[in-house]
Amino acid sequence: MQYSVAIVILNWNGWEYTQSCIASLLEAGYSEGDLIIVDNASTDGSIPNIKSHFPKAHLIQNAKNEGFTGGNNRGIQYALTKGYAYVLLLNNDTQVLPGFLEFLIEEMKISGDLAAIQPLIYFMGDKDEIWNAGGNYHAWLGYSQTNYQIQSDQPYLTEWISGCAILVRSTVLEKIGLLDHNYFAYFEDVDWSLRMRSQGFELKVHPKSIIYHEAGAASKSKTKGRQGFLDPKVHFLNVRNQVFQLRKYCIGPKQWLAWPFHFAKFSLFIFYFTLKGRHSKSKAVMKGIWEGLKTPLRASK
Structure with a gap:
């Protein structure tokens, strides 16, 4: 058909x-x-x-x-x-x-x-x-x-x-x-x-x-390196884009729950990656937060 x-x-x-x-x-x-x-x-x-x-x-x-x-x-x-x-x-x-x-x-x-x-x-x-x-x-x-x-x-x-x-x-x-x-x-x-x-x-x-x-075909390495399987850029994009979501949709009363929740989560990421010696990933998370906050949002259409 x-x-x-x-x-x-x-x-x-x-x-x-x-x-x-x-x-x-x-x-x-x-x-x-x-x-x-x-x-x-x-x-x-x-x-x-x-x-x-x-x-x-x-x-x-x-x-x-x-x-x-x-x-x-x-x-x-x-x-x-x-x-x-x-x-x-x-x-x-x-x-x-x-x-x-x-x-x-x-x-x-x-x-x-x-x-x-x-x-x-x-x-x-x-x-x-x-x-x-x-x-x-x-x-x-x-x-x-x-x-x-x-x-x-x-x-x-x-x-x-x-x-x-x-x-x-x-x-x-x-x-x-x-x-x-x-x-x-x-x-x-x-x-x-x-x-x-x-x-x-x-x-x-x-x-x-x-x-x-085949999940992760474009983002995962086939072998585990010092930084793990995922490229630090993946973590940067994930964090930055979640901040975009917060800025777009978590406004008014929602911001008082959503923003602390996410920043607690991001802090745990940074702590974990630092503990594992994956400093490139820690930096990627911090960069993602910064870029997510300062990048101008696009109009919906």
Whole structure:
């Protein structure tokens, strides 16, 4: 069955993942012509491989790494100019099961207030373990929490959905705008979800739509170094973007709980990393706090 859906896949030095992801899409019957592959200035030979293996896909080549937000925004903008009714953002380190998109589309058709919907996401390495089943947002703490349990055997409401795989209505994008480019990566999906819900839209998870995710493919080292598996930049982005969230959403009475909660958490991070001798990570957390406080916030659209 054919739908007006553009599938945006972001690649950054991840040709092998991208190839496997697209192979699973094609095996499931989806059209190569509806693929929009955005490359974030890869240096691993991704570009010639993408061109030779998937010539019908539309390839966007960024001159620099624009992150998850900037890269995906390029793909979304192109999809909107082509008049697609829906845009699916799909991480390149995923593999899909046949029918996953049909489940999402059918729910979109019957739920007029539904802005976006995600599949049930399992770990690639352990296909019985759930990586993401939607999430809760605790407004008074400014804290987003991932669900690891299916909430229902039918499509169910959630407070935020994962950018790993998210189907969005194009008409909603015209109202709430693109991903916030300030974020670069991490927590941008929570921000997007909150913006959608603030406009009265709903978000859902469809438990019958299933994909698998190689979690951390772009952020984790395969071997543990002195600083651990995660690059300090990941901690910088996580902390900075959480401060962005506080500034955006935890205002008025909420700030008296949310800000102390987060700064206590950040202090524990600094203490732990210092204790472990991971000074680059301690500095990354402190830099994240500073940058999060001083960076001008962008308008929602």
